[in-house]
Amino acid sequence: xxxxxxxxxxxxxxxxxxxxxxSHGIVHKLIGEVMEEMGIIDTTIGICPVGCAVFAGNYFAxxxxxxxxxxxxxxxxAVKRTHPDQPVFTYQGDGDLASIGAAxxxxxxxxxxxxxxxxxxxxxxxxxxxxMAPTTLIGQRATTxxxxxxxxxxxxxxxxAEMLSTLKGLVYAERVCVTDIPHLNKAKKAIRKAFxxxxxxxxxxxxxxxxxxPTNWGMGTAEANKWLMxxxxxxxxxxxxxxx
Amino acid sequence: MNKEIILSGFGGQGIMSMGKNLAEAxxxxxxxxxxxxxxxxxxxxxTANCTVILSDERIGSPLVExxxxxxxxxxxxxxxxxxxxxxxxxxxxxxxxxxxxVSRKDLKxxxxxxxxxxxxxxNGKVANMVMLGAYVGATKALKVETIENMxxxxxxxxxxxxxxxxxxxxxxxxxxxxxxx
Amino acid sequence: MKRExxxxxxxxxxxxxxxxxxxxxxxxITPQNEIPEYMSAKMPAAGGVFVQSESEVSAINMVYGAAAxxxxxxxxxxxxxxxxxxEGISYxxxxxxxxxxxxxxxxGPGLGSxxxxxxxxxxxxxxxxxxxxxxxxxxxxxxxxxxxxxxxxFDIADQYRNPVMILADGLIGQMMEPLVxxxxxxxxxxxxxxxxxxxxxxxxxxxITSLLVEAADCExxxxxxxxxxxxxxxxxxxxxxxxxxxxxxxxxAYGTPARIAQTAAEHLRKQGIKAGVFRPITLWPFPxxxxxxxxEQRSVKVVLDVEMSLGQMLDDVKLAIGECKPxxxxxxxxxxxxxxxxxxxxxxxxxxxxx
Numbered sequence: 001x002x003x004x005x006x007x008x009x010x011x012x013x014x015x016x017x018x019x020x021x022x023s024h025g026i027v028h029k030l031i032g033e034v035m036e037e038m039g040i041i042d043t044t045i046g047i048c049p050v051g052c053a054v055f056a057g058n059y060f061a062x063x064x065x066x067x068x069x070x071x072x073x074x075x076x077x078a079v080k081r082t083h084p085d086q087p088v089f090t091y092q093g094d095g096d097l098a099s100i101g102a103a104x105x106x107x108x109x110x111x112x113x114x115x116x117x118x119x120x121x122x123x124x125x126x127x128x129x130x131x132m133a134p135t136t137l138i139g140q141r142a143t144t145x146x147x148x149x150x151x152x153x154x155x156x157x158x159x160x161a162e163m164l165s166t167l168k169g170l171v172y173a174e175r176v177c178v179t180d181i182p183h184l185n186k187a188k189k190a191i192r193k194a195f196x197x198x199x200x201x202x203x204x205x206x207x208x209x210x211x212x213x214p215t216n217w218g219m220g221t222a223e224a225n226k227w228l229m230x231x232x233x234x235x236x237x238x239x240x241x242x243x244x
Numbered sequence: 245m246n247k248e249i250i251l252s253g254f255g256g257q258g259i260m261s262m263g264k265n266l267a268e269a270x271x272x273x274x275x276x277x278x279x280x281x282x283x284x285x286x287x288x289x290x291t292a293n294c295t296v297i298l299s300d301e302r303i304g305s306p307l308v309e310x311x312x313x314x315x316x317x318x319x320x321x322x323x324x325x326x327x328x329x330x331x332x333x334x335x336x337x338x339x340x341x342x343x344x345x346v347s348r349k350d351l352k353x354x355x356x357x358x359x360x361x362x363x364x365x366x367n368g369k370v371a372n373m374v375m376l377g378a379y380v381g382a383t384k385a386l387k388v389e390t391i392e393n394m395x396x397x398x399x400x401x402x403x404x405x406x407x408x409x410x411x412x413x414x415x416x417x418x419x420x421x422x423x424x425x
Numbered sequence: 426m427k428r429e430x431x432x433x434x435x436x437x438x439x440x441x442x443x444x445x446x447x448x449x450x451x452x453x454i455t456p457q458n459e460i461p462e463y464m465s466a467k468m469p470a471a472g473g474v475f476v477q478s479e480s481e482v483s484a485i486n487m488v489y490g491a492a493a494x495x496x497x498x499x500x501x502x503x504x505x506x507x508x509x510x511x512e513g514i515s516y517x518x519x520x521x522x523x524x525x526x527x528x529x530x531x532x533g534p535g536l537g538s539x540x541x542x543x544x545x546x547x548x549x550x551x552x553x554x555x556x557x558x559x560x561x562x563x564x565x566x567x568x569x570x571x572x573x574x575x576x577x578x579f580d581i582a583d584q585y586r587n588p589v590m591i592l593a594d595g596l597i598g599q600m601m602e603p604l605v606x607x608x609x610x611x612x613x614x615x616x617x618x619x620x621x622x623x624x625x626x627x628x629x630x631x632x633i634t635s636l637l638v639e640a641a642d643c644e645x646x647x648x649x650x651x652x653x654x655x656x657x658x659x660x661x662x663x664x665x666x667x668x669x670x671x672x673x674x675x676x677x678a679y680g681t682p683a684r685i686a687q688t689a690a691e692h693l694r695k696q697g698i699k700a701g702v703f704r705p706i707t708l709w710p711f712p713x714x715x716x717x718x719x720x721e722q723r724s725v726k727v728v729l730d731v732e733m734s735l736g737q738m739l740d741d742v743k744l745a746i747g748e749c750k751p752x753x754x755x756x757x758x759x760x761x762x763x764x765x766x767x768x769x770x771x772x773x774x775x776x777x778x779x780x
Contacts, residue, residue, distance in 0.1 A: 012630065043623040045494060048634075057632035063621035065493040066634035067486065068516050074483040075490030079621075081474040082448050082496045086623050104486070107479035264430075264601065271430045271603045279430075279601035304688030306600055306681070309764050 010035040012061050021221030023211035026178045028059050030188045044087040045079050047072040051093040052126040070101020073108035080115045087195055088115040095125045098134040098160050112169025112203040116194040122211040130216035134158045137235055161208045165242035171203035173241040177210040179225040245300050247385050248308040250325050252293035253317025258372035263294035265376055269390045270298040278306040354382050356420045370413035377417020428603040434459035436568050440575035441499050447473035448498040450487035452480055455539045456595045457529035460501040481506040485513030492522040493633040495620030497579055501527035504545050514588050515554025519635025523582035527591040529598035532760035540760025541595030546737035549592045550709040559654045561589045561661055562708040564679040568602040576609040583614045585653050596681040663706035671724050672701030674772045677742050678731040679705050686731050689768035698776055713745035720746045727779045729772050732756045751779050
């Protein structure tokens, strides 16, 4: 019998809990594949968020630490500094990173902490049930913005990769998505590049992944992918935001 | 022996370090000692005082209500702490700065023109070392050679040139302290 | 062994380094800034990590990270800052992580004052964060004890995989006293095979978390923690008895007030009132059994609890003593320190009242 496809060793042999059409599973797989290809499963330490990816420690094959809501960059700071030769990453959603954890991510980037942050931006709070996030688009409906987000009520959404790129400690920021194979391949390259720059000791590295949340967006999978490209990618441009 | 001393003056007058010197010398001589600071919120120029206890026995409260001696380096310090001194206690007054006399008759007063002596020696910063000398000269609570050794230990390397100056300040203070007997 | 004179905060920091602490993260707040300052100067030479964090919240989470990856870690702060750390402390208990938190207490509530106080007793001993949990709380009364307890604190934390708090009032942090660096005999501690420090050939990943989403799992976890707390209560209780053998007035106090109470007791004895002092060194676990035994002595007429608070340890004193002897209280708050004569007066008054 020939093996046609094999799950990456970067992920554990278990079933993911994510909803159908959600991008988390694909991003997990890409990070797992990169860890496997780089041979760093055995040394990497991953820091998980509060939110839909709260169980990510049950999925990634590397050692993992579950942080309090928004605090993953603080946790990663001490892990990386006490284990400077090992790859360290945080995996955070938009509520975790851009709202409650804004101080932690800004200061980790400012200090130029030598770890990588994977930022999953689906413009909504997933696990708690579709509340407005700092990245929710103007007009986008949320359970705490039933008429759609307005500028008057909530201000305009934050472009995190651009904001963090103003800080000298950040050496690499790229925004990607995983809606189709070409974009998925680009995303994987960005993930690998971030790990490589981290291990070269260059500084803080950041990959923002635009992600779908069909459940809370109230859409089917294909429709969600299209909405992402038409709306999210329009406000949050794909590509390298900063590279030093 | 049980000496409970409050040292007080302006921040920047070397009050804290004078207290530390007393405490360090006490440790050298095998005594139980404690040093407790009390600051205002200002970094400089506010009031500064510290409490030092030198004792043969384990020290309970490191804070003192009725000091056996007070060292006052400014006027406010005299007025604040004179009423607290235990009857028969001693007040060391920096007479260069404090024009007032000790009013209580049950206290011994020792007036030391610390800043004038320091100026004579060519360095105003040693005013506190003059006072430390006066305290040691008057109370004999610590051996002079312990303080001398400490001066040698504090001022080493680039600061070694300050040893002589501090020795002079110490001994001028000791004169002031002992001649009032 | 040579006696050296040290400042409280610096002695605590040095003791932590000597006890193997290799990660310190903290945020400036008076009156404990000498601890981070000392750490910033000395930790790198010890091969450890010092980070001045952006907040106390971040500092405690950095400590969480270092602890989770197997490193002896610590943070320090003063009362308002320790309030901000409560989330992290709760998470560390939940995730079973060892670390040491130093609280050099100042007056409260809110910004309060920068002078010594003991208003954080409830927060430290009841668990200031969410959930059912305890942290061993060690309360030194002099600098020798402060440094000795730092070694114990790290050992206790590692043995039970639980955070340990050093609860000292501002006076302990600010004062200078002579101390001796004793030879510390470390406990026989298990290896940190649970740490998330990279698999390095391990056949499974280590996942540090405090989340147990199923009620039954979470209850089972709580029961495991309960067992540890019980073990700590059985094995880690510490206290000191001063002149209690024939005491008529039993003073109960911790930290600086215990020293004041000791001097007051000596004075009272000269006045013909036999006073003694019971000084809890662990505030949790509280040495209730021993306090009860002493209070039950026929000589004891009255118990006077002395604190720099409105009466927080008083709850534990009353729980320990029950109705067996009358309990009275004397406290100063907000940064004011009780004087020896105030304590003498309160003790003599209590004695007269029940005689």
